[in-house]
C-alpha cells in the first residue's frame with residue numbers, strides 16, 4: 001500500500017493546483033478566510049514568470065533596441081552596435097526571474113493562511129489528490145495546471161539536444177546558427193531575439209504562413225520583414241533530424257507544395273510547435289473530469305468542469321492561452337466558486353500581442369471570420385498616413401478595424417507596427433463595452449501621436465461586398 005493511501009485525508013475548503021494564475025484564486029480564498037491548500041511542483045510562479053512572458057520580453061526588449069539602432073540610418077543617424085553582451089542580457093533575465101520566484105516561494109512557505117505543497121500531484125479519487133505522501137481533499141478544487149511544450153514525433157528528434165522555450169533560457173552564448181521549428185508565437189518572437197543577437201536563424205513552418213491565426217496580410221507582412229533578416233520557410237515539413245558530425249543538427253525538410261527536399265544545418269534547434277495541457281499529469285479522469293480529444297480540460301462558460309465544484313482555467317483549458325486571459329478567467333471562476341455568483345466568461349474581446357519585429361496586436365474577429373457572421377465594414381490606415389508615423393519615416397505597418405455595418409459595433413482590430421500592443425488598448429476597451437466607432441472617437445486624440453492611427457483607420461471605413 002502506498003504511503004498516501006495509508007495517510008489520513010487532509011480536508012480543505014479549497015484546493016488549488018498551479019501557482020501561475022492559480023495565485024489569483026489563492027488570494028481570493030485567503031481574503032475570504034477559507035481553509036486553503038496550494039499545490040505546485042515548481043518552478044513556483046508558473047510559465048509566465050519562469051519560462052514564458054517575463055523572461056522572453058526581458059530578452060526581446062534589448063532586441064527591439066538593436067532594431068532601432070539598425071533602422072536609425074534612415075533618420076540620418078550614423079549609429080553602430082559595437083558589441084552585444086549576450087551573457088549579461090541572459091544573466092539579467094535570470095536574476096530578475098529568480099528574484100521574483102524566490103519572493104513568491106517565501107510567501108507561500110511562510111504564510112500561516114494556507115498550506116503549500118511543493119510537489120507533483122495527481123487525483124486518486126473524486127475530489128482527492130495525492131501529494132508528498134499525503135491525501136488532500138477539497139470541497140472545491142481549482143485546476144490551473146497550465147501547459148507544456150508539444151514535441152512532434154519527428155524521426156531523430158529525440159537523438160539531438162533540442163531547445164524549448166524552457167531550456168533556451170539557460171544559454172550562456174548566442175548560437176552561431178539556429179533552426180526554429182514552428183512559426184507561431186514562440187517561433188517568431190525568439191527568431192527576432194536571436195537574429196538581433198547575431199545568430200543566423202532559419203524558421204521552418206509547416207503551414208502556408210507564419211502566425212496562422214492572424215490576418216493573412218499581417219502574416220505576409222511579418223514574413224517579408226523577417227525574411228530581410230533570416231531565412232523563413234513556410235509549407236516546409238521537417239522529415240527527420242540528426243546530429244551533424246562536426247556538432248549541431250541537420251534537419252531534412254520537404255516543401256509540401258513542390259516536394260522539394262532540402263537540408264538545414266544549424267548549431268542549435270529550437271522546437272516551438274505548440275503546447276499541450278498538463279491535465280494528463282493530474283489524471284483528472286479519476287475525479288470524473290472530462291477532457292477534449294486534445295487533452296485540454298473541458299469547462300463551461302462559468303469555468304466549471306464537468307464535475308460541479310471543480311473549476312479549471314488558464315492554459316489547462318486551451319482557450320486563448322495568454323496570461324491576461326488566465327487572470328480574466330480566474331475572476332470568473334473565483335466569483336462563481338468563492339462568491340457564489342453566476343458570471344460567464346466572454347472571450348469576444350480577448351486580445352493578444354506578438355512581440356516580434358514588427359510588433360503585432362489583435363483583438364476580436366478577423367475580417368474573414370467577421371464576414372461569415374455579419375455584414376461588415378473595414379477601415380485601414382498605414383502608419384505613414386499619420387503625422388507621427390511620417391515623422392518616424394515608418395514606411396510600413398498598418399491598423400485594420402472591422403465594424404458591423406449596420407450598428408457600427410467594433411468586431412475586431414489588428415495592428416502590425418511600432419507599439420502595436422499599446423495602440424490596440426483603446427480598441428479592446430471599446431469592444432469590452434460592445435462599443436462602436438463613436439466610443440473611440442469621443443475622446444480627443446493627441447496630435448501628432450501614434451494613437452491617431454486607430455482614428456484614421458476608423459475614418460477610412462468602407463463597406464465590404
Ligand SMILES: Cc1cc2nc3c(=O)[nH]c(=O)nc-3n(C[C@H](O)[C@H](O)[C@H](O)COP(=O)(O)OP(=O)(O)OC[C@H]3O[C@@H](n4cnc5c(N)ncnc54)[C@H](O)[C@@H]3O)c2cc1C
Pocket residue numbers: 017018019020021022039040041042043044045046047048049051052053054056057119120121122144145146147165186278281282313314315316321322323324325326355
Ligand atoms: C515562451 C512563452 C512566452 C509567452 N509570452 C506571453 C506573453 O507575452 N503574454 C501572455 O499573455 N502570455 C504569454 N505566454 C502564455 C502564458 O505564459 C500562459 O498563458 C500562462 O502562463 C498560463 O498560466 P497558467 O496559470 O494557466 O499556467 P502555468 O503558469 O503554466 O501554471 C501551471 C502550474 O501548474 C503546475 N503544475 C502542473 N501540473 C502539476 C502537477 N501535476 N502537480 C503539481 N503542479 C503542477 C506547474 O508547475 C505550474 O507552475 C507565453 C508562453 C510561453 C511559453
Ligand SMILES: NC(=O)c1ccc[n+]([C@@H]2O[C@H](COP(=O)([O-])OP(=O)(O)OC[C@H]3O[C@@H](n4cnc5c(N)ncnc54)[C@H](O)[C@@H]3O)[C@@H](O)[C@H]2O)c1
Pocket residue numbers: 152181182183184185186187189204205206207210211212236237238272273274275320321322352353354355
Ligand atoms: N506574446 C504572447 O502572448 C505569447 C508568446 C509566446 C507564446 N505564447 C503562447 O504560447 C502558445 C504556444 O506558442 P507556440 O509558438 O509553441 O505555438 P503556436 O501554436 O503559436 O505555433 C506553433 C506553430 O508551429 C507550427 N508547427 C507545428 N508542428 C510543426 C512541425 N512539425 N513543423 C513545422 N511547424 C510546425 C504550427 O503550424 C504553428 O504555426 C501560443 O499559442 C500562445 O498561447 C504567447
